[in-house]
Amino acid sequence: MSRTNRIVRVIKGRRPKIVVIGGGTGLPVILKSLHQQNADITAIVTVADDGGSSGIIRDYINVVPPGDIRNVLVSLSDMSPSYLDIFQYRFESKDSFFAGHAIGNLIIAALTEMDNNIFDAVQTLSQMMAVDGHVYPVANEPLTLNAEFEDGTTAAGETEISGARKQIKRVWVTNTNNPNEQPVAVAPVIQAIMDADVIVLGPGSLFTSILPNLMVKNLQAALLKSSAEVIYICNIMTQKGETEHFSDADHVKIINDHLGAKRVDTILVNAEHVPDNYLDYQKYNEYLTPVSHDFTALQQQCTRIISNDFLSLHDHGVFHDGTKVAREILNRAFQPNH
Known part of the structure; x- marks a missing residue:
C-alpha cells in the first residue's frame, strides 16, 4: 500500500508516535501494519542475536548481528517490492561462507565497517531504502545475552x-x-521513548528478543520515566527453552520483575483457539503449546486486558494478525488519558 493511500489519523495535527521494542520474526508483521496506518514509527531492535546468518557474520567480522534489523527495515520501506526481494534474497550457493546468507545482512555488515558503527550504518541504509520511520539498534555495539537459571547455573x-x-x-x-x-x-533511542504516545513490547521471544532491550540500563530508566502507555503483545505459543508452561500472566510478570516495577499497562491476548494438528512442528520447531490464560493473575500485573481474536494462520504456522493488533495499538494511542 502506497504512503498516499494509507489511512491518515492524527493527534493534535500530527501522526501518533509509536515506539516498538523487540526483535525476531513477529516484529516486522506488526510494524508493517502500523506503517500502513500512517503511524510515526520508531523500531528499537535487539543486537544480541547469535544464531543463523546473523551469528555467522558476527563471528566472522565482529559486527552487530544484522538479521532482525534487516527485516525491520523491509517492513517500513517504501521501496519497490522487487528491490526488497533482492535485499531479502538468501544465497543457495554451497560456498562455505555465502550459503544461507541474506544479501541484506551482508550490506548491513559492509555499511557498519564503512561507517565504523551500526547506528550510523542503519540510518544510511534507511535513507537508501526509503524507510518511513526510524530504525534504531538498541546499542551501538554487539551485546551478549546472559542468563541465570532457577538451578543457579548460568549461560x-x-x-x-x-x-x-x-x-x-x-x-x-x-x-x-x-x-x-x-x-x-x-541518545535518539532515549528521546524516542520519551516522546512516544505508546510504547509497544513484542511480539517476540520473551527472554531473547524483548528483555535484551529492556536490560540496557539507560533505556530501562527512560521506559520507567516515560508517560507513554506501555502495551505488551503476548505471544500466542510457548517457546522451547524460554517460556515452557507459561501463562499470559507469567509473561507479564517476568517483564515487570526485570523492570523492577509494574510498568506494563495493557496486554493484548489472543483468545482464538489454535486448531489442533495445524502447526508444522518440524518447520516451527521452537514452538510448543498455546499460551494458557490466567486473567485473575493478569489483573495483578497490568491494568488493562484486551482479549480478542488476533490469530492468523498460514503456511502451517501460527502468527499474529498484524492489522488487528495495529488497530488496537492505534486505538490506545488516540485515547486522551492513556
Whole structure:
C-alpha cells in the first residue's frame, strides 16, 4: 500500500508516535501494519542475536548481528517490492561462507565497517531504502545475552540459553567486545521513548528478543520515566527453552520483575483457539503449546486486558494478525488519558 493511500489519523495535527521494542520474526508483521496506518514509527531492535546468518557474520567480522534489523527495515520501506526481494534474497550457493546468507545482512555488515558503527550504518541504509520511520539498534555495539537459571547455573548467548531447556530466572546483557563496559542506548533511542504516545513490547521471544532491550540500563530508566502507555503483545505459543508452561500472566510478570516495577499497562491476548494438528512442528520447531490464560493473575500485573481474536494462520504456522493488533495499538494511542 502506497504512503498516499494509507489511512491518515492524527493527534493534535500530527501522526501518533509509536515506539516498538523487540526483535525476531513477529516484529516486522506488526510494524508493517502500523506503517500502513500512517503511524510515526520508531523500531528499537535487539543486537544480541547469535544464531543463523546473523551469528555467522558476527563471528566472522565482529559486527552487530544484522538479521532482525534487516527485516525491520523491509517492513517500513517504501521501496519497490522487487528491490526488497533482492535485499531479502538468501544465497543457495554451497560456498562455505555465502550459503544461507541474506544479501541484506551482508550490506548491513559492509555499511557498519564503512561507517565504523551500526547506528550510523542503519540510518544510511534507511535513507537508501526509503524507510518511513526510524530504525534504531538498541546499542551501538554487539551485546551478549546472559542468563541465570532457577538451578543457579548460568549461560551466555541466545543459542546456549534456549538450548539449555532450563527455567530462566533472570537475564542481563553485557558489551561483547568490552565486558566491563555497561551497554548504553544512544541518545535518539532515549528521546524516542520519551516522546512516544505508546510504547509497544513484542511480539517476540520473551527472554531473547524483548528483555535484551529492556536490560540496557539507560533505556530501562527512560521506559520507567516515560508517560507513554506501555502495551505488551503476548505471544500466542510457548517457546522451547524460554517460556515452557507459561501463562499470559507469567509473561507479564517476568517483564515487570526485570523492570523492577509494574510498568506494563495493557496486554493484548489472543483468545482464538489454535486448531489442533495445524502447526508444522518440524518447520516451527521452537514452538510448543498455546499460551494458557490466567486473567485473575493478569489483573495483578497490568491494568488493562484486551482479549480478542488476533490469530492468523498460514503456511502451517501460527502468527499474529498484524492489522488487528495495529488497530488496537492505534486505538490506545488516540485515547486522551492513556
